[in-house]
Amino acid sequence: xxxxxxxxxxxxxxxxxxxxxxxxxxxxxxxxxxxxxxxxxxxxxxxxxxxxxxxxxxxxxxxxxxxxxxxxxxxxxxxxxxxxxxxxxxxxxxxxxxxxxxxxxxxxxxxxxxxxxxxxxxxxxxxxxxxxxxxxxxxxxxxxxxxxxxxxxxxxxxxxxxxxxxxxxxxxxxxxxxxxxxxxxxxxxxxxxxxxxxxxxxxxxxxxxxxxxxxx
Amino acid sequence: xxxxxxxxxxxxxxxxxxxxxxxxxxxxxxxxxxxxxxxxxxxxxxxxxxxxxxxxxxxxxxxxxxxxxxxxxxxxxxxxxxxxxxxxxxxxxxxxxxxxxxxxxxxxxxxxxxxxxxxxxxxxxxxxxxxxxxxxxxxxxxxxxxxxxxxxxxxxxxxxxxxxxxxxxxxxxxxxxxxxxxxxxxxxxxxxxxxxxxxxxxxxxxxxxxxxxxxx
Amino acid sequence: xxxxxxxxxxxxxxxxxxxxxxxxxxxxxxxxxxxxxxxxxxxxxxxxxxxxxxxxxxxxxxxxxxxxxxxxxxxxxxxxxxxxxxxxxxxxxxxxxxxxxxxxxxxxxxxxxxxxxxxxxxxxxxxxxxxxxxxxxxxxxxxxxxxxxxxxxxxxxxxxxxxxxxxxxxxxxxxxxxxxxxxxxxxxxxxxxxxxxxxxxxxxxxxxxxxxxxxx
Amino acid sequence: xxxxxxxxxxxxxxxxxxxxxxxxxxxxxxxxxxxxxxxxxxxxxxxxxxxxxxxxxxxxxxxxxxxxxxxxxxxxxxxxxxxxxxxxxxxxxxxxxxxxxxxxxxxxxxxxxxxxxxxxxxxxxxxxxxxxxxxxxxxxxxxxxxxxxxxxxxxxxxxxxxxxxxxxxxxxxxxxxxxxxxxxxxxxxxxxxxxxxxxxxxxxxxxxxxxxxxxx
Numbered sequence: 001x002x003x004x005x006x007x008x009x010x011x012x013x014x015x016x017x018x019x020x021x022x023x024x025x026x027x028x029x030x031x032x033x034x035x036x037x038x039x040x041x042x043x044x045x046x047x048x049x050x051x052x053x054x055x056x057x058x059x060x061x062x063x064x065x066x067x068x069x070x071x072x073x074x075x076x077x078x079x080x081x082x083x084x085x086x087x088x089x090x091x092x093x094x095x096x097x098x099x100x101x102x103x104x105x106x107x108x109x110x111x112x113x114x115x116x117x118x119x120x121x122x123x124x125x126x127x128x129x130x131x132x133x134x135x136x137x138x139x140x141x142x143x144x145x146x147x148x149x150x151x152x153x154x155x156x157x158x159x160x161x162x163x164x165x166x167x168x169x170x171x172x173x174x175x176x177x178x179x180x181x182x183x184x185x186x187x188x189x190x191x192x193x194x195x196x197x198x199x200x201x202x203x204x205x206x207x208x209x210x211x212x213x214x215x216x
Numbered sequence: 217x218x219x220x221x222x223x224x225x226x227x228x229x230x231x232x233x234x235x236x237x238x239x240x241x242x243x244x245x246x247x248x249x250x251x252x253x254x255x256x257x258x259x260x261x262x263x264x265x266x267x268x269x270x271x272x273x274x275x276x277x278x279x280x281x282x283x284x285x286x287x288x289x290x291x292x293x294x295x296x297x298x299x300x301x302x303x304x305x306x307x308x309x310x311x312x313x314x315x316x317x318x319x320x321x322x323x324x325x326x327x328x329x330x331x332x333x334x335x336x337x338x339x340x341x342x343x344x345x346x347x348x349x350x351x352x353x354x355x356x357x358x359x360x361x362x363x364x365x366x367x368x369x370x371x372x373x374x375x376x377x378x379x380x381x382x383x384x385x386x387x388x389x390x391x392x393x394x395x396x397x398x399x400x401x402x403x404x405x406x407x408x409x410x411x412x413x414x415x416x417x418x419x420x421x422x423x424x425x426x427x428x429x430x431x432x
Numbered sequence: 433x434x435x436x437x438x439x440x441x442x443x444x445x446x447x448x449x450x451x452x453x454x455x456x457x458x459x460x461x462x463x464x465x466x467x468x469x470x471x472x473x474x475x476x477x478x479x480x481x482x483x484x485x486x487x488x489x490x491x492x493x494x495x496x497x498x499x500x501x502x503x504x505x506x507x508x509x510x511x512x513x514x515x516x517x518x519x520x521x522x523x524x525x526x527x528x529x530x531x532x533x534x535x536x537x538x539x540x541x542x543x544x545x546x547x548x549x550x551x552x553x554x555x556x557x558x559x560x561x562x563x564x565x566x567x568x569x570x571x572x573x574x575x576x577x578x579x580x581x582x583x584x585x586x587x588x589x590x591x592x593x594x595x596x597x598x599x600x601x602x603x604x605x606x607x608x609x610x611x612x613x614x615x616x617x618x619x620x621x622x623x624x625x626x627x628x629x630x631x632x633x634x635x636x637x638x639x640x641x642x643x644x645x646x647x648x
Numbered sequence: 649x650x651x652x653x654x655x656x657x658x659x660x661x662x663x664x665x666x667x668x669x670x671x672x673x674x675x676x677x678x679x680x681x682x683x684x685x686x687x688x689x690x691x692x693x694x695x696x697x698x699x700x701x702x703x704x705x706x707x708x709x710x711x712x713x714x715x716x717x718x719x720x721x722x723x724x725x726x727x728x729x730x731x732x733x734x735x736x737x738x739x740x741x742x743x744x745x746x747x748x749x750x751x752x753x754x755x756x757x758x759x760x761x762x763x764x765x766x767x768x769x770x771x772x773x774x775x776x777x778x779x780x781x782x783x784x785x786x787x788x789x790x791x792x793x794x795x796x797x798x799x800x801x802x803x804x805x806x807x808x809x810x811x812x813x814x815x816x817x818x819x820x821x822x823x824x825x826x827x828x829x830x831x832x833x834x835x836x837x838x839x840x841x842x843x844x845x846x847x848x849x850x851x852x853x854x855x856x857x858x859x860x861x862x863x864x
Contacts, residue, residue: 003219007395014259014308014394020301023787043230077548082562084569085236086378089409092230116509121562122379123409130514130553130560132780136813137516139671141787151405159372162302163338165784178230179223182408185401189367192398193305193339239571293764298778300785332725337778346730346769346776348564352597353732355455357571381568435651439827446691446740446826452733475662517668518810521841524662554811555841583837588807594734595770610662611655617833621799624830625737625771 004188017192020167022206023141027068028058031125031147031154033109034073036095036102038148043092046178048148052108054174054200055146058207059109065210068138069115072125072153075103082121124156132164142167144203145195146174151182158195168195171203220404233408236383238422239357243284244274247341247363247370249325250289252311252318254364259308262394264364268324270390270416271362274423275325281426284354285331288341288369291319298337340372348380358383360419361411362390367398374411384411387419436620449624452599454638455573459500460490463557463579463586465541466505468527468534470580475524478610480580484540486606486632487578490639491541497642500570501547504557504585507535514553556588564596574599576635577627578606583614590627600627603635652836665840668815670854671789675716676706679773679795679802681757682721684743684750686796691740694826696796700756702822702848703794707757709855716786717763720773720801723751730769772804780812790815792851793843794822799830806843816843819851 011017033052039045062069076082079094087093096103098119105111118129125131135143143166145157154175161168170190177183191197227233249268255261278285292298295310303309312319314335321327334345341347351359359382361373370391377384386406393399407413443449465484471477494501508514511526519525528535530551537543550561557563567575575598577589586607593600602622609615623629659665681700687693710717724730727742735741744751746767753759766777773779783791791814793805802823809816818838825831839845 003397003400007397010395016306016308018305018307020304078546081548081569082566084378084381084565085383086410088236089234089378090232091234092232114510116513122565123375124379127376127379128560128562128565133516133554133560133811133813134514136784136789137513138813139787139789141784152409156372156375159339159375160343162300162305163340163343163781165300165781165786167301179226181219181223182401182405184219185398186405189398189402193368194302294762297764297785298782300781330726332729338781344776344778344781349595349597349732349770349776350730352568352573353729355571355573357568379565381565381570435829439829442827446738448738448740450737450739452736516810516813517815518842520668521666521810522664523666524664555807556811559808559811584841588804591771591804591807592775594732594737595772595775597732599733611658613651613655614833614837616651617830618837621830621834625800626734 004185007188011192020196022169023167025140026142026144026207026210027070027135027138027140028062028144028146029125029157030055030059030069030071030109031145031157032072032074033106033147034103035106038106042102043095046176048176051148051174051176052106054171056109057200057204058144058146058171058174061204061207063112065207067207067210068140070134071105071111071115071117072120072129073103073105073117074121075119076121086122123153124160125153126157126160126164135166140166142169144169144171144207146171148176150175150177151179151186155186155190158190162194169203170195170197171200172197173200220401223404227408236412238385239383241356242358242360242423242426243286243351243354243356244278244360244362245341245373246271246275246285246287246325247361247373248288248290249322249363250319251322254322258318259311262392264392267364267390267392268322270387272325273416273420274360274362274387274390277420277423281423283423283426284356286350287321287327287331287333288336288345289319289321289333290337291335292337302338339369340376341369342373342376342380351382356382358385360385360387360423362387364392366391366393367395367402371402371406374406378410385419386411386413387416388413389416436617439620443624452628454601455599457572458574458576458639458642459502459567459570459572460494460576460578461557461589462487462491462501462503462541463577463589464504464506465538465579466535467538470538474534475527478608480608483580483606483608484538486603488541489632489636490576490578490603490606493636493639495544497639499639499642500572502566503537503543503547503549504552505535505537505549506553507551508553518554555585556592557585558589558592558596567598572598574601576601576603576639578603580607581609582607583609583611583618587618587622590622594626601635602627602629603632604629605632652833655836659840668844670817671815673788674790674792674855674858675718675783675786675788676710676792676794677773677805678703678707678717678719678757679793679805680720680722681754681795682751683754686754690750691743694824696824699796699822699824700754702819704757705848705852706792706794706819706822706855709852711760713855713858715855715858716788718782719753719759719763719765720768721751721753721765722769723767724769734770771801772808773801774805774808774812783814788814790817792817792819792855794819796824798823798825799827799834803834803838806838810842817851818843818845819848820845821848
C-alpha cells in the first residue's frame, strides 16, 4: 500500500519497529478461531481456511515439543449485559452464545482436552480472564499469537502482552481478518509498536529449538 | 482511501460501527499532549498544532461547565526497566524522562492545577494507572478522548474504555498522529469497533448540554 | 474479643473506620455460596445455614425492587493449572470442578436465570472476571457483599471494591466463615479500612429506599 | 491466642497452609516503609524500628547478591480525589502528600537510586501501578514482601501476588503493624491462604543461595 510507505520511512528514521526477539519459554495463544468466526456465513465470520492451516502448523510443532497451547473464545450468557458498549457497537457479536456451536474451537485445529479455552467477553485475551495469571504461573515469557481478527483481538492482545511484560511474536500468515485493508494496516502498527510480525517459517524454526519441557 | 472502501461496505453489511452515544456524566481525557510529543524535533514528536487547538476548544468548554478534565503523560525514571519490550520496540521513548520538560503538558492547553496528570509507562491510559478508579469514584460514564497518537495511545485507550464499560467519544480533529496513513486506518477501526468518532462541532454541542456539576 | 479492644481504641483515636455510606445505584453481590462451600461435609465447606437465610432476606428485597443481583462461583477445569499457588496452598479447592454440583449456587438462594454467575479462579470477585466492566456498564456505585468466607473472598472483594472506586457495604450476619476467630478479625479489618459493616436491619432499610429501576 | 487455636486445628484437618516454596528468581518488595508510616507521631504511623532492622537485613543480603529490590509509597497529589472511599474511610491518609517528606522511603533502609519506588494510591502494591509488568519483564517468580502494615498493604499485596501467579514469602519479623491483634490475625490468614510466613533466618538462608544475577 502506497500510503504506508511514508509512515514506514518515518518510523525507520525514528527507530520504531526494533526486534523484540524470543525468550526462553514460549506459549502458543490462539485467538477466537471458533466456528462463529471461521464460518463465512456467520455474522462475525470470514473465510479463514488459510489462517487455520497456518495456525495448525504452529500447533503441530508446539504439541510435538510439549509447549503450552491455549485458546480464547468470545462467549456470552447475556451478550447485551456482559458485552456492554462493545456489543452495542457490533451487534453481530450477539450470536456468540455460551454453550452453542459458534463458541467452540474450530475442529480443524484439533484442540486437545489439556489445552485450556479461556472465555472472554471483550477484545483482549487478557481482559476479564485469568490469562496473565496462567502465563505467570507457567513462567511463560514469550507469546506466539495466532488467530483472528488482526484488526481486533490480535492487535489488542499483542498490545496488552507488551504492557504486561511479555515478548510477543505474530506469525504473519497465521493471523487473519475479514477485511484486507484493516488487516494490513494493523500488521503495520503491531510490528511497529508491540510485537515482532515474522514469516511463519522463521517462527517454526524458532519453535523447533525448544526441547520438550515439563510443567513444574 | 480506496482500500478501506470495501472494508467499509462489509462492515456496513454486517452492522458494525453502530453509535454508542452519550451518557450522563462525561469527562475529558487528554492523552500524551506533552512537550515530548508536540515538539516536531523530539524523537517521538510531530507537529500537532491543529490537534492542540481543537483539544483546547474541548477543554475551554469543559472548564466552563466544570466537567472533569484529566491528562496523561508517559514518563520514566528508568525507561528500559519500566518500559520493558515497548521501549525495546520503540527506543525513542527513552527521551520521556520523569522530571524533564518532555513529560510536561504542552502549555498551550492551559492545564489547571486541579486537573490531574496520570503518569503512565505504556500505551493505554488505563494500564498501570488509577484511571479506572478515578472515573468510577467520580461516577463518569462517558470519556471524551483527545490527544495523540491515534494509532497508539488513543486507540489502546478507546479499546480499554469500552472493555471497562465506558462510553467513548473521539472528536475527529482533536486526535492526531505523526503519520497520516496509520491515523486514518486507526480512526476507521476505532469508529468501527470501540468508540464514536465524531466531528468536533457535534462533540462541542453535546458537551454544551451539560450544566455545571459539582463533585460530590 | 479482648485483644482487639486496644486496636479498636487506637483506630478510634486515629480516625479509622469512618462511614462510607450509600450511593445511588446499589447491586447485590453474593460471593461463593455454592454447594461446595455450604455443605459442611465438603473439604472447603462449613455450616452456613444462617448466612444463607440472611442473604436470602437481602435477595428477596433486592428482587422486589429490581436491583441487580449477581453471584460468584469458584470453578476450575484444571485446578492445579488455573489455581496456581493458591490451590497449592489450599489443595482442598480442587473439589471445585467446573460442571459439578459443587460449583452450583446453593438452591436455597433461589437464583434466577437473569442473575449472572461469574466464575472465578481466585479470591477476589474482581480478579480474572468481568465484574468491574459489568458494574460500570450498569452504572453501579454501591456493592452490597454477602456470602463466604469473611476471611477470604469477602475481604479480598471488599478490598478491591474500594480500590476500584465503589462504595462497599457488608451486612454483618449475611457473611460467614468456617472459623470464628478469623471471621471476627476480618470483620474488624473490613470495617476499619474498606467497607461499612452494618447490621442487616439497617441494610434492608436502606435497600427499601430504592424504587424499581430499569436497566438503561 | 486461644481463639485462633481451633481455627488452626480446623485448617490443619482441611489441609490449608501448605508450603508454596521458592522459585528461581526472587525479588524483594518493601511496602510503605515511608516516613509517614515509620514516624510514631504521624497520624498513620507507628514504631516500626524492629521491622526496619529486619527489613534492612533482607535488603543487605539481596544487594550483595544483586537481587532486584523495589519499594512502594502511598502518595497523593489530591488525596480525596485519588484515594476515593479508602481515604474517606481512613482520613488520616491525607498526610501522604506527593513531594513531602512523609512519602519518602525511611532513610534507615538505605534505598539506592537504582531501586525503583512505585507510588500507589491504594492498599495493594499491584493496584494502579506497573508492578506486575516490571516483575514479568524481569522474569521474577518469587516475591519476598516486607514492610507495613500486616493487616493492610502487606495482606492485600500477598493476596494479589498469589492471584497473579507469583510465589510469595513473608519474613515474619520484617512485617509490622500499628496494632498487635490485627497483626497476628493477618499473619495467620496470610500463611493459611496466600503466602509462606517464615522465620527471617530461613528467608536469609534461602536468599543466600542465589548467586549474583544480571538483568537481561
